[in-house]
Amino acid sequence: MYQLIKFTCLFLLCFSGQFNYLFSQSKHALVIAIGDYPQIAAREKNWNDLSSKNDYDIVLDMLKKQKFEPKNIASLIDEKATVENINSAFDQLFNLLIEGDIVYFHFSGHGQQIADVDGKKFKKSKYLIVDEADGWDEALVTYNAPLSFEEGYEYQDHYVDDQLNYQLTRIRKKIGATGQVIVVLDACHSGTGTRGGEEEIVVRGTSTKCAPLNYEPTSVEKDKSEAFDADLDFGNSPNLGKLTAFFGCKAEQVNMEYIDPQTKKQYGSLSYFLVKGMNELGDSKSSYLNLYSKINEKMIIKFQGRQNPEIESDEMNQLIFRGQMVVQEPFFNVKKLNFDELTIDGGSLNGICLGDTIGIFENSAASKNDGQPKFKGVVTNVSAYNATAKLTVSYGKSEPSLLQFRVFTLFSSADGIELNVKCKIKNKKIQKSVEENLSKIKNIKLVTDYSYSYVIIDSIYNGKNCLQILVGKTMLPLRNMSPISIETSSNYDSLTLLLKEAMKVDLFRKMELNDPLIKFEYKIMCLDNAICDSTNNNSGSLSYVEYSGFKLIITNTGNKAFYFNIIDIEPSNKFTWASEEGKWRNKQIFKGESDEINFNVEGPCGMEQFKLIATSKQVDFSPLERIGSSLAVNSRGGEGNPLLDYVSETVNGTRGGNSSPSQSSATIKTMTFEIKEQK
Numbered sequence: 001m002y003q004l005i006k007f008t009c010l011f012l013l014c015f016s017g018q019f020n021y022l023f024s025q026s027k028h029a030l031v032i033a034i035g036d037y038p039q040i041a042a043r044e045k046n047w048n049d050l051s052s053k054n055d056y057d058i059v060l061d062m063l064k065k066q067k068f069e070p071k072n073i074a075s076l077i078d079e080k081a082t083v084e085n086i087n088s089a090f091d092q093l094f095n096l097l098i099e100g101d102i103v104y105f106h107f108s109g110h111g112q113q114i115a116d117v118d119g120k121k122f123k124k125s126k127y128l129i130v131d132e133a134d135g136w137d138e139a140l141v142t143y144n145a146p147l148s149f150e151e152g153y154e155y156q157d158h159y160v161d162d163q164l165n166y167q168l169t170r171i172r173k174k175i176g177a178t179g180q181v182i183v184v185l186d187a188c189h190s191g192t193g194t195r196g197g198e199e200e201i202v203v204r205g206t207s208t209k210c211a212p213l214n215y216e217p218t219s220v221e222k223d224k225s226e227a228f229d230a231d232l233d234f235g236n237s238p239n240l241g242k243l244t245a246f247f248g249c250k251a252e253q254v255n256m257e258y259i260d261p262q263t264k265k266q267y268g269s270l271s272y273f274l275v276k277g278m279n280e281l282g283d284s285k286s287s288y289l290n291l292y293s294k295i296n297e298k299m300i301i302k303f304q305g306r307q308n309p310e311i312e313s314d315e316m317n318q319l320i321f322r323g324q325m326v327v328q329e330p331f332f333n334v335k336k337l338n339f340d341e342l343t344i345d346g347g348s349l350n351g352i353c354l355g356d357t358i359g360i361f362e363n364s365a366a367s368k369n370d371g372q373p374k375f376k377g378v379v380t381n382v383s384a385y386n387a388t389a390k391l392t393v394s395y396g397k398s399e400p401s402l403l404q405f406r407v408f409t410l411f412s413s414a415d416g417i418e419l420n421v422k423c424k425i426k427n428k429k430i431q432k433s434v435e436e437n438l439s440k441i442k443n444i445k446l447v448t449d450y451s452y453s454y455v456i457i458d459s460i461y462n463g464k465n466c467l468q469i470l471v472g473k474t475m476l477p478l479r480n481m482s483p484i485s486i487e488t489s490s491n492y493d494s495l496t497l498l499l500k501e502a503m504k505v506d507l508f509r510k511m512e513l514n515d516p517l518i519k520f521e522y523k524i525m526c527l528d529n530a531i532c533d534s535t536n537n538n539s540g541s542l543s544y545v546e547y548s549g550f551k552l553i554i555t556n557t558g559n560k561a562f563y564f565n566i567i568d569i570e571p572s573n574k575f576t577w578a579s580e581e582g583k584w585r586n587k588q589i590f591k592g593e594s595d596e597i598n599f600n601v602e603g604p605c606g607m608e609q610f611k612l613i614a615t616s617k618q619v620d621f622s623p624l625e626r627i628g629s630s631l632a633v634n635s636r637g638g639e640g641n642p643l644l645d646y647v648s649e650t651v652n653g654t655r656g657g658n659s660s661p662s663q664s665s666a667t668i669k670t671m672t673f674e675i676k677e678q679k
Contacts (some may be wrong), residue, residue, distance in 0.1 A: 007586060018629070025100040027321065028072045029063050030089055031056060034109035034143055043145040050204060051257055052108035053077065054521065055186060055271035058349060058384050059106050062275045067325050068104070072096070081109070081143045083159055087126070090167040100178040102321055103171055103241075108268045110141035110204055111187030111255075114210035124156035127166040135217020136209060137161060138189055139233065145626045149210050158210065161231040170232055174239040178240030178323055182288075186248050186268035188255035202257040204248065204268065209640050215374070234314055244313040246274060246295070253307050262348035262382040270309055275300045284325045284438050289316040293493040305397045309351040330367075332407040334360065340394040340646055342377060344407045347385045354382055358410040359387050368408035376410065419444050419503050422452035422472075430458055430465060430486065441496060443503060456495075459483055469498055474606045476572040478502060505573045509609060511668055518614045518667040519558030520589070525551040527598070543674040544601040553672075554612070562614040562667075564589050565621055566597070571606025571675070577621045578610070584619040601675055610671040 015467075035052035056077060063073055074089050089518050110477035113136040128137075139145075139158035146153060156661070188205035195278055204423070248255035248270035258269040277294030292311040299309055328609035332346035346352050359373030376390035404546055421444055434456060455470045468482035470476065484494050519567055527549050544550065554564055563586040579585045584597050613619075658664070 008653070013285070022390075025098070025102070026072055026096075027063075027066070027068045027094060027102045027324075028074075028093055029068050029104040030076075030093055031063075031076045031104075031106045032081050032086065032109065032140075033059075033060055033078045033106075034078055034081045034141070037141075037143065038079075043146060043150075044149070045208070046112055046118035047141065047145075047147055047206075048202070050109060050202060052268065053106040054265050054384075054426065055106075055268045058267065058275045059108075059271055061385055062278055063104065064195070066278075067322065067324070073482060074494050075533040077488045080448050083142050083157055083163075085166070086159055087507075088096075089162075090171075094174060097171065097174050097179075099174070099176040099431060100177045100187065102173065102180045102182075102324075104169070104182045104184075105182065106186070106271070108186045108204075108271055110143075110157065110206065111189045112139055112141050112147075112206055113137065113209045114139050114155055114160065114188045115209075115215045116217070117155065121154075122152040122154035125160075127163045128160055129162050130153065136211075139210075140164070140185070140187060145296055146210065147206060147208060149209075155208075155210075162551050165232050169240070169241065172243060176240040177203045177238055177240065177242075179244045180318070180324075181241050183243070183245040184244065184274060186270040187253065188249050188253070189251075202266065202277070204255040204257065230587045232312070234312055240314075240562050244311065244316070244318070246270060246292070247310040247312075250310060256303065256307055260352060261382065264386055264390070265384065269293060269307065269336055270295070272349075273302075273309075276361055277348055278320075278325075281320075281325070284327050284503045285323055286320050286325060287317045288313055288320060290493075291320060297493065316552070329367075329407075330356075334402045334405045334407060337395060337405070338400060340391045340406075341384055341388060342391065342395075344591055345386060346407075347383045348385050351386050352379060352382055353380055353385045354410065356387075360391075360405050361404045361408060363406070365406060368410055370382055372403070373408075373410070373520055376395065419454065419499060419506065420447045421445070421454050421455045421456065421499065422447050422454045423454060425458040425467070427458055427465065430467075435469065437496070438499070441499070444499060453506070454478065454499070469494060469495070469502070471571065473575055474571045474604065476604055476606070478573055480572055480574055502573060505569065505575070507642070508567075508611070509569060509670075511611070512670060513666050513668040515614075515616075515667045516615060517560055518559060518562050519527060519564070519632070520555070520564070520612075520614050520667065520669075521555050521557050522612060522669065522671070524552050524671075525553060527594075543575075545674055545676050546601060546603050546605065546678040549598060549600045551596055551598050552610075553594055553596045554589060556589045556591055560590055560616075561588055561590045562616060563587065563618050564595075565613045565615070565619065566623060567613065569609040569611065571604050571608060585621075603677075605673060605675045605677050607672060610673075612669045612671060613666060614668075615666045678679050 033052035033056035035050040037047035037049055039046045056075065060073065060075070064070070074093060076085055076089060098105070104488050115128055115136050116137045118130050119650060122128070139155075139160045142157055142159050145157040149593070158230050166185065168181055172179070175181070186204065188203070189207075211519050229263075232243060234243055244326050248268065256269055258267050258272050262274070271293045274291070276298065277291050280294060282291060283290075287519040288311065295309050299307060332344040332350070334342055335345050336343040344352075344358070356379040358377050358379060359368055360375040360377070361368070361371065366373055375391050375395060376394060378388045378389045381388040393488060423431050423434055423438075423446065425434060435446055437624050439444060453472045455472055455475070457468055457470060459466050459468065461483040464485045468483045469478040469481060471478055481498060486495075552566075556562065564584070565586060566584065570576070577585060578597075578599075580611045587595060589595055
């Protein structure tokens, strides 16, 4: 009996110690945001201002939602963000930490490359070492750092990556192997400015390097850094906390600020899409790789490959905040309600759009399908985290208890597209996993009958379990895609991206525009110049046998010249920017003139579609031909593509209620024909 009691007491003592250890671990954050850089007349150049304060607002809100206690969040804004204060903040943070803690570090501001120097030679700088392959250090630009090198400057006002690595390494030693450090650097050291359409794009960083005129790097070896900073010590040391770092762009790219289409506020693109990604992750067991996939997908769509975020990590598959991530609730709370207007705690970063219809339910409702809403409203104003809606029926004069309600989105202004997808997967475990992932995606409807537009099948390819998407009508692989291996969960993101691209294809297929200032007519001629019959099959469209051909004649019937393009959408949903030896891309056709192009008809068989597009400006449609960013915008020479912007924003739920593709000065007509097999 004594032995049993002794063992039990010992067990309880150990368990109690472990219990206290687990629940005494804390989340800590240091957030630095510099947007209002000083303008010093004596300096040759000064830093331009940024929207970093907006970053700070949404990052702080995200941290609070992730249960970071206010007392554990340190902030340095604008003039407070000096090297001295940053080191002091790191010292205070270090003193608070215990084993197993989580540390989040965020910097929004400019970045710059400086001379790689030995700190022992300078009294005003600490922890600087000569370690760069190319002779240039990466640095965060603090509030009072000069843009151009000044005589006698000892780099005391740049926060160099050597210094950041020193602070992070000692933190990682203290929190130990069970701790985590997350670093977000929304800065870059490339480029000084660029233009997007008619707007100046704000860039975080400069191509100017801070060094004396006579500085010569000790090496000319090219830095192999993929991102802003590769000098953090990554590696699976058993004694150090795990380190994960997010960077705004690749080393050779510029880090552009992003304007929220709903709020019209400007943000650092990495800060904005990181917070948006956190809000959209629907599983508390999501990994940093899952988060990166969210950020990368959105930035690819927005910036069309001009800016790609980067991630470096000891272990990308570790769980966010060690599995303690707080998942964004699928409903919103009422913050204010009076008469015919209410405010909710969800905004553009939560997917709310202008024109959305919302329902106000009793707080016991588990979903929008759980009973009838007490009231309905339409969203009239959106900020990053809040939205205002007008009620269709006035609530009344009495002041209600706001806790008695919760709000669901009933209809999104981006909802006009719905993709019916059927899973025909033999492996039941994989089928369940795929359906669980797809059920979380807006505008995708899983069906089991014959109403599907796309079918997902599985197969064994090169010895691995793979998935493939087939186009329902033809059962051809979607845009000739190869099978996708699903050995890792991150590859589900590729599947998701392809289906979202399919949504854009469907929307683009339906797009018809009529600009009254841009008019054209078209007719189809057989190659022997006889007019072809356009009603010779059941669908009322043309039909051609493989390897035959026809001539398309375009006539400008309006009063102004336009640029003409043809987009060919094959039965497999593959896009081709049609041309005749390159001559028919942005073909200019003047008032009253006609032009013609010959087409050879080839497989695959099925219904093919031409989108005949006349625009007032030249438009680059090459993104249509690329898998993964097919309907994203890719502008050249500052020219944007509002047609493709409209499609991307509609599918991704970022389009405002008043936005319309008619703003693009374009007329679009559709020509459909069937390709039949040659017998």
